[in-house]
Amino acid sequence: MRRDTLTVRARYVVPVEGAPIEDGCLTIQGPRIGWLGPASERQHDLDLGNVAILPGFVNAHTHLELSPLDGGPDGPGSWPEDELGWLRRVIAQRRSSSDESLREAAEKNLAAAIRSGTTLVADSTTAGMSWPAIASAPIRAVVFAEVIGLKRERGLQTDAAAWEWLASVRPENQIAGCARVGLSPHAPYSTAGWLYHKAVASGLPLSTHLAEMPEELRLLAHHDGPMRRFLEDIGAWDDEWEPIGPRPADYIRRGELRNADWLIAHGTYLDPDDFWQLRPQAAPDGKRVAVAFCPRTSARFGHDRHPYRSLLERGAIVCLGTDSLASSATLGLLDEMRFLHARDESLSGELLLTMATLFGAWALRADTSTGSLRPGKSADLAIVALPDRDAADPHGLLLESDQPVVGTVFEGDFVSGRWNGTA
Numbered sequence: 001m002r003r004d005t006l007t008v009r010a011r012y013v014v015p016v017e018g019a020p021i022e023d024g025c026l027t028i029q030g031p032r033i034g035w036l037g038p039a040s041e042r043q044h045d046l047d048l049g050n051v052a053i054l055p056g057f058v059n060a061h062t063h064l065e066l067s068p069l070d071g072g073p074d075g076p077g078s079w080p081e082d083e084l085g086w087l088r089r090v091i092a093q094r095r096s097s098s099d100e101s102l103r104e105a106a107e108k109n110l111a112a113a114i115r116s117g118t119t120l121v122a123d124s125t126t127a128g129m130s131w132p133a134i135a136s137a138p139i140r141a142v143v144f145a146e147v148i149g150l151k152r153e154r155g156l157q158t159d160a161a162a163w164e165w166l167a168s169v170r171p172e173n174q175i176a177g178c179a180r181v182g183l184s185p186h187a188p189y190s191t192a193g194w195l196y197h198k199a200v201a202s203g204l205p206l207s208t209h210l211a212e213m214p215e216e217l218r219l220l221a222h223h224d225g226p227m228r229r230f231l232e233d234i235g236a237w238d239d240e241w242e243p244i245g246p247r248p249a250d251y252i253r254r255g256e257l258r259n260a261d262w263l264i265a266h267g268t269y270l271d272p273d274d275f276w277q278l279r280p281q282a283a284p285d286g287k288r289v290a291v292a293f294c295p296r297t298s299a300r301f302g303h304d305r306h307p308y309r310s311l312l313e314r315g316a317i318v319c320l321g322t323d324s325l326a327s328s329a330t331l332g333l334l335d336e337m338r339f340l341h342a343r344d345e346s347l348s349g350e351l352l353l354t355m356a357t358l359f360g361a362w363a364l365r366a367d368t369s370t371g372s373l374r375p376g377k378s379a380d381l382a383i384v385a386l387p388d389r390d391a392a393d394p395h396g397l398l399l400e401s402d403q404p405v406v407g408t409v410f411e412g413d414f415v416s417g418r419w420n421g422t423a
C-alpha cells in the first residue's frame with residue numbers, strides 16, 4: 001500500500017541544485033517530492049540512517065541488450081584493448097545471439113541498472129529489442145532504435161526494422177509516459193549519410209557514437225586505414241561510400257543535421273574547434289546537444305584524453321554513461337563517478353554528481369521532472385550507504401568509498417533495496 005506522504009531522514013540529502021543538507025529530511029508526497037530540508041524542521045516517518053539521498057542516476061549511454069564478451073583480454077591487467085578487435089567480438093556476439101536472448105539480457109541488465117540507483121536511462125537497441133523490458137519497468141527512458149549500414153541494402157534493412165518497431169509503439173504501451181522513443185544512427189564509420197538525414201527528418205530525439213577512435217577520423221578524412229580494412233574484412237565496406245564530411249562533427253552540425261536533439265556517445269576525438277558549437281546556446285530553436293562520456297569504457301581502450309573538461313569549460317553539457325557490459329564491468333553510474341574521481345580529483349564532486357544526474361536529465365529533456373531534488377519534481381532517488389567517518393565535503397564520502405547503493409525510489413515507490421515496499 002502506498003502511503004500518501006512519507007518523510008525519510010538521512011545523514012545527507014544531496015539535492016544537486018543546492019548544497020548538501022547534513023541530517024536532512026525529504027518528504028515523498030505521492031509520486032513527487034513534497035519538501036526537503038533539515039531534519040530539525042520536520043518529524044520523520046522513517047530513518048534511513050547513515051546514507052545519502054541523491055537524485056536517481058541518469059545513464060546517458062548504454063546498450064542493455066549486450067552481455068559481457070567471452071574470451072579476449074577482459075582482465076583489468078590486460079587493458080587497454082584494441083578497439084577494432086573488440087568491435088569484432090561484439091559483432092560476433094550479436095550475430096550469434098537470438099532475439100530472445102537479447103531481450104532476456106536487456107531485462108536482466110535493466111534490473112541491475114535499477115538496483116544501482118538508475119532512474120533514467122538512454123538505451124540504444126536493435127529495433128526496439130529492449131522496449132518490452134523498459135516499458136514495463138519502474139524507470140524513465142529514451143529508447144533509441146539503432147540504424148546501421150554503409151551498404152544501401154543493409155541500411156534499408158535496419159531502417160525498416162527500426163520503423164516497424166516505432167510503428168508498433170503506441171501510447172497505450174507506454175507506462176505513465178515514462179519511456180520515449182528515438183533513433184540512433186550508429187556511427188559515421190558504420191552508417192551511411194542518408195540514414196543520418198532520414199533520422200533528423202523524423203523529428204525524434206537522436207543519439208550517435210561520434211569521434212570514438214582515431215581510426216574513425218582517418219576513415220572520414222582519407223577513406224583508408226585500419227577502419228577501412230576492418231569494414232572490408234567483415235563485409236560491411238561499400239566502394240560507393242562518401243562521408244557527410246571529413247570530420248565527425250559534420251554528422252550533427254552540417255546543414256539540416258543541426259535540427260535535432262543529439263546525444264553524442266563518447267566524442268573522445270572531437271575537434272576542439274567544434275567545442276563552442278556544442279554549447280546549448282549554439283543549437284538552433286532550443287535543440288539540445290550533449291556528450292555522454294563513459295569513463296571506464298574510454299579507459300579500457302586507452303583513450304586517456306577525453307576532452308570533458310575543455311567541453312565543460314566552454315559551456316557544453318557533458319553527462320555520464322556506462323556503455324554496455326561488453327565494455328564495462330557494471331551498469332552503475334556510481335562506479336563510473338568513483339572511477340573518474342580516482343583519476344581526476346580536480347573535477348569537483350559536485351560537478352561530477354551533476355554530470356551523472358541533472359546534465360543527463362537535461363540531455364534527455366527530462367530535467368523538469370527529474371535529475372535533482374526539488375519540491376514538485378518526481379521522487380526519483382538513489383540511496384547510497386556512507387562510510388563511518390567524517391569528511392569536510394560529503395561528496396568525498398560518496399566517491400572515496402566502496403559502500404553500495406542500498407535503495408532506488410521511482411515516482412515515490414521504493415523499487416529496489418532494503419526498504420522495498422515501504423512507501
Ligand SMILES: [Zn+2]
Nearest residue numbers: 209265323324
Ligand atoms: Zn555505445
